Amino acid sequence: MGLSLDHVTKRFGAHSAVDAVSLSAAGGIVGLLGPNGAGKSTLLRMAATVLAPDSGSLSILGRDPADHRQLVEIRRRLGYLPQNPGLYGGFTPFDFVDYVAVLKEHTDAARRRVEVRRVLEAVGLEDVMHRRIRRLSGGMRQRVALAAALVGRPELLVLDEPANGLDPDQRLRLRSLLADTPTVLLSTHNISEVSALCRQVAVMLEGRIVFTGTPAELADLAAGRVWEDERQDPQALRSWLTSAGSYRHLGEPPSGATVVEPTLDDGYLLLARREHG
Numbered sequence: 001m002g003l004s005l006d007h008v009t010k011r012f013g014a015h016s017a018v019d020a021v022s023l024s025a026a027g028g029i030v031g032l033l034g035p036n037g038a039g040k041s042t043l044l045r046m047a048a049t050v051l052a053p054d055s056g057s058l059s060i061l062g063r064d065p066a067d068h069r070q071l072v073e074i075r076r077r078l079g080y081l082p083q084n085p086g087l088y089g090g091f092t093p094f095d096f097v098d099y100v101a102v103l104k105e106h107t108d109a110a111r112r113r114v115e116v117r118r119v120l121e122a123v124g125l126e127d128v129m130h131r132r133i134r135r136l137s138g139g140m141r142q143r144v145a146l147a148a149a150l151v152g153r154p155e156l157l158v159l160d161e162p163a164n165g166l167d168p169d170q171r172l173r174l175r176s177l178l179a180d181t182p183t184v185l186l187s188t189h190n191i192s193e194v195s196a197l198c199r200q201v202a203v204m205l206e207g208r209i210v211f212t213g214t215p216a217e218l219a220d221l222a223a224g225r226v227w228e229d230e231r232q233d234p235q236a237l238r239s240w241l242t243s244a245g246s247y248r249h250l251g252e253p254p255s256g257a258t259v260v261e262p263t264l265d266d267g268y269l270l271l272a273r274r275e276h277g
């Protein structure tokens with residue numbers, strides 16, 4: 001069932017932050033990539049029912065969020081990690097996640113406590129669950145917010161940059177944390193995370209979805225258009241110095257160039273460059 005958006009638009013003043021976007025995520029992890037200000041958070045906020053669209057429609061877990069009764073049903077079944085989770089510094093992780101569980105109408109106190117413990121252990125916070133949030137590190141706070149999103153085993157997770165601030169160990173753990181959720185829509189700036197986590201990827205530029213496909217298909221956009229050389233090439237759309245000391249170029253390779261296998265980064269950068277002219 002997952003999530004489906006049909007020509008969804010959200011404006012702030014005269015600016016369309018999300019512009020007639022149609023997108024579906026039905027099963028597995030779908031990654032949303034795009035530069036700063038592309039509209040990813042705005043789109044995710046609509047997917048999480050925090051923000052209503054100006055036009056277009058959404059179907060979330062087979063329900064219509066514009067209908068109040070269905071909206072309540074959606075919110076019980078959905079987990080959301082916002083970009084800047086508003087955690088109460090005076091709360092402990094346990095109290096905060098418990099509070100979120102209460103809001104999600106987990107009314108049986110004993111069962112709720114078991115569930116809160118489960119999600120805090122899942123994100124590796126068992127040792128600090130009774131310490132005040134203001135005393136935790138940034139990465140730990142991010143994991144408190146992640147635990148809150150996971151409480152009650154949601155059918156749909158909407159995660160805004162979930163790996164933000166996580167160390168490599170915790171990033172690895174994220175993958176198994178998400179494996180149990182039927183549908184996940186997440187945004188990220190980390191392209192290697194997309195290849196590690198996502199079955200589908202969507203690229204957003206200036207409020208529009210300009211690509212949807214598998215990570216391999218995104219990399220393939222740059223097939224035959226990446227070459228390496230000792231020197232910078234002024235003809236290239238983009239050139240950068242690699243850690244090996246050679247230049248990697250994107251664009252139309254000159255004759256005789258050493259064309260190399262494209263990566264996901266190459267596909268994404270080429271797309272972003274093309275769309276911007």
Ligand SMILES: Nc1ncnc2c1ncn2[C@@H]1O[C@H](COP(=O)(O)OP(=O)(O)OP(=O)(O)O)[C@@H](O)[C@H]1O
Pocket residue numbers: 012017034035036037038039040041042043083
């Ligand atoms: N509440 C708001 N009021 C006015 N403009 C907003 C608001 N929220 C977002 N915007 C604007 O909408 C556009 C899209 O913002 P959004 O936060 O969705 O982008 P993003 O892709 O998530 O960016 P980032 O990668 O930097 O998090 C930006 O131009 C932003 O300034």
